[in-house]
Amino acid sequence: QVQLVESGGGSVQAGGSLRLSCAASGRTFSRYVMGWFRQAPGKEREFVAVIDWSVSRTAYADSVKGRFTISRDNAKNTAYLQMNSLKPEDTAVYYCVADPRLSAVASGEANSWGQGTQVTVSA
Numbered sequence: 001q002v003q004l005v006e007s008g009g010g011s012v013q014a015g016g017s018l019r020l021s022c023a024a025s026g027r028t029f030s031r032y033v034m035g036w037f038r039q040a041p042g043k044e045r046e047f048v049a050v051i052d053w054s055v056s057r058t059a060y061a062d063s064v065k066g067r068f069t070i071s072r073d074n075a076k077n078t079a080y081l082q083m084n085s086l087k088p089e090d091t092a093v094y095y096c097v098a099d100p101r102l103s104a105v106a107s108g109e110a111n112s113w114g115q116g117t118q119v120t121v122s123a
Contacts, residue, residue, distance in 0.1 A: 009117030020081040022096030034079040035105040038092035
């Protein structure tokens with residue numbers, strides 16, 4: 001299984017930007033998929049974004065479309081989440097996830113999860 005190392009979380013004012021990084025190490029997979037989930041206080045964990053490691057197809061939750069961009073650098077085995085126009089509602093712990101199966105990532109059943117990184121957006 002792969003180990004996921006997250007970085008880039010922090011605190012910003014509403015309207016600001018952050019870029020999260022997720023570096024994967026360990027086993028490698030063909031057609032590897034990576035994504036992001038988040039969990040806000042008092043709410044269930046929710047899907048944020050996913051990217052196909054092979055062909056870079058992407059999908060986003062409706063709540064972040066037009067503001068967040070997921071990308072990846074295959075040479076570095078790293079995925080990114082660029083977050084622009086941040087809102088207080090985006091405050092959450094963000095989790096990097098990875099799995100060979102897109103369906104597993106989308107359903108929250110990925111084999112690998114990061115420890116989470118806090119993103120706080122103040123008004």
